[in-house]
Amino acid sequence: MKYRRALRYALSILALLVLAPAVVLVALHMPAFGGQLLAYGATVNAHVPSMRQATNVVTAIIFDVRGADTLGEEFIFAAAITGLAVLLRGGRGEDASREPIHADGRQLPARSEAVALLIRWMLPATIAFSLYVMAHGQLTPGGGFQAGAMLASALLLLFLGDGYRSWRQVVPPVVMQLLEALGAVGCVAVGLLPMLLGAGFLENVLPQGQPKSLTGGGLIPLFNVAVGMAITGGFVNALVEFLEETRVPKEGDS
Amino acid sequence: MKFAVAGCLILVMISGALVAFTRRPARQVLMISVHGLFLSMLFLLLQAPDVAYSEIAVGTALVPVMFLTVLAATRGGGRRNVPR
Numbered sequence: 001m002k003y004r005r006a007l008r009y010a011l012s013i014l015a016l017l018v019l020a021p022a023v024v025l026v027a028l029h030m031p032a033f034g035g036q037l038l039a040y041g042a043t044v045n046a047h048v049p050s051m052r053q054a055t056n057v058v059t060a061i062i063f064d065v066r067g068a069d070t071l072g073e074e075f076i077f078a079a080a081i082t083g084l085a086v087l088l089r090g091g092r093g094e095d096a097s098r099e100p101i102h103a104d105g106r107q108l109p110a111r112s113e114a115v116a117l118l119i120r121w122m123l124p125a126t127i128a129f130s131l132y133v134m135a136h137g138q139l140t141p142g143g144g145f146q147a148g149a150m151l152a153s154a155l156l157l158l159f160l161g162d163g164y165r166s167w168r169q170v171v172p173p174v175v176m177q178l179l180e181a182l183g184a185v186g187c188v189a190v191g192l193l194p195m196l197l198g199a200g201f202l203e204n205v206l207p208q209g210q211p212k213s214l215t216g217g218g219l220i221p222l223f224n225v226a227v228g229m230a231i232t233g234g235f236v237n238a239l240v241e242f243l244e245e246t247r248v249p250k251e252g253d254s
Numbered sequence: 255m256k257f258a259v260a261g262c263l264i265l266v267m268i269s270g271a272l273v274a275f276t277r278r279p280a281r282q283v284l285m286i287s288v289h290g291l292f293l294s295m296l297f298l299l300l301q302a303p304d305v306a307y308s309e310i311a312v313g314t315a316l317v318p319v320m321f322l323t324v325l326a327a328t329r330g331g332g333r334r335n336v337p338r
Contacts, residue, residue, distance in 0.1 A: 058304045133307070141303035149311035156319060235316055242323040 053208045053216035054138035062143065063223040067202040071187055074227055078184050081234045088241045111163065119161030126154035137224040138217040144224040148231025155236060164243065176236040183230025190223045255299070262296040283321045290314035 134147035290313030
C-alpha cells in the first residue's frame with residue numbers, strides 16, 4: 001500500500017515536470033487577449049450581414065453557414081436523451097406513471113407562499129422572454145438552443161413554485177415528447193426544403209426578407225424554431241426521466 | 255473593462271475551487287450553480303452573450319436540478335431500493 005502511494009507521488013511529480021513547462025510555453029505563445037479578429041471571423045463579418053439580413057452573425061453561422069454541424073449536434077442531443085430514457089426505463093419499466101407518486105418516508109416540505117407568488121409572476125415573464133429570444137435569433141443574441149434551454153428551465157420554475165404534481169399536469173410528457181420529435185423532424189425538413197426547390201441540402205434559397213425584421217434570414221428563423229422545440233422537449237423529457245427515478249410505484253402501478 | 259474581466263476571472267477561479275473543495279454533495283451542487291453564474295457574467299463581459307445565455311440556462315438551472323435529482327434518487331427511497 002505504501003509502495004503504491006510512493007509510486008503515485010512519483011508519477012504525479014513526473015507528470016508535473018513534463019506538463020508544467022508545456023503549459024508555460026503555451027501560455028507564452030497565446031495570441032493577445034481580445035481585440036484580434038482571425039481571417040474566418042473577418043470574412044464572415046464582412047459578408048454575412050448583407051447576404052442574410054441577419055445582425056447576429058453567431059446565429060447566422062450556426063444555422064446557415066455551418067448549418068450541417070448544427071443538424072448533427074441536434075441529433076447528438078436527441079440521441080443522448082433517447083439513450084437516457086432507454087437506460088433508465090430499462091431498470092424501471094416502460095411507462096412513465098401518469099400520476100406523480102410520493103415516496104414513502106420522504107418529507108414534503110411546505111412551500112413558502114412568497115416563493116409560489118414570485119414564481120407565478122416570473123413564469124410568464126420568463127416564457128415570454130424565451131419566446132422572444134427564439135423569435136429574434138437572427139437579430140439579437142440568443143437563438144434556438146438558448147431559447148429552448150430557457151423555456152425548459154422556465155417550466156421548471158413551475159415545479160419549484162407549485163410542486164411536482166402541477167408541473168406534470170401542466171407539462172404532460174406526451175406533449176414534450178411530441179415537441180422533441182417534431183423539432184428533430186423539423187430540423188431535417190428545413191434541410192430538405194431547399195432540395196425540393198432544386199438547391200442543395202440546407203442551402204439558404206428562401207427570400208431573405210428585410211434587414212432587422214423577424215422574417216429576415218430565409219431558412220434561419222425556421223431552423224431556429226425547430227431547434228428550440230427539440231431542445232425544450234429534450235431537456236424536459238430528461239428531467240422527467242430523472243425525476244421518475246426518485247419515486248416509488250403504488251400497488252398495481254407499473 | 256479590463257478590471258471587470260479580471261474581477262470576474264478571479265470570482266470564477268474562487269467559485270471553481272469551492273466546487274472542488276466542497277465536501278457535501280448537495281452544497282456542491284449549489285456551488286456549481288454559483289460557479290455557472292460567475293462564468294456567464296464572464297462570458298457576457300467577453301462579448302459572448304449567446305454563450306452567456308446558454309451557460310445561465312444550462313449551467314445554473316438544468317444541470318444542478320439533474321444533479322439534485324440524482325442525489326435524491328441515490329439516497330434511498332428510490333425505486334431501485336424497493337424489493338421487486
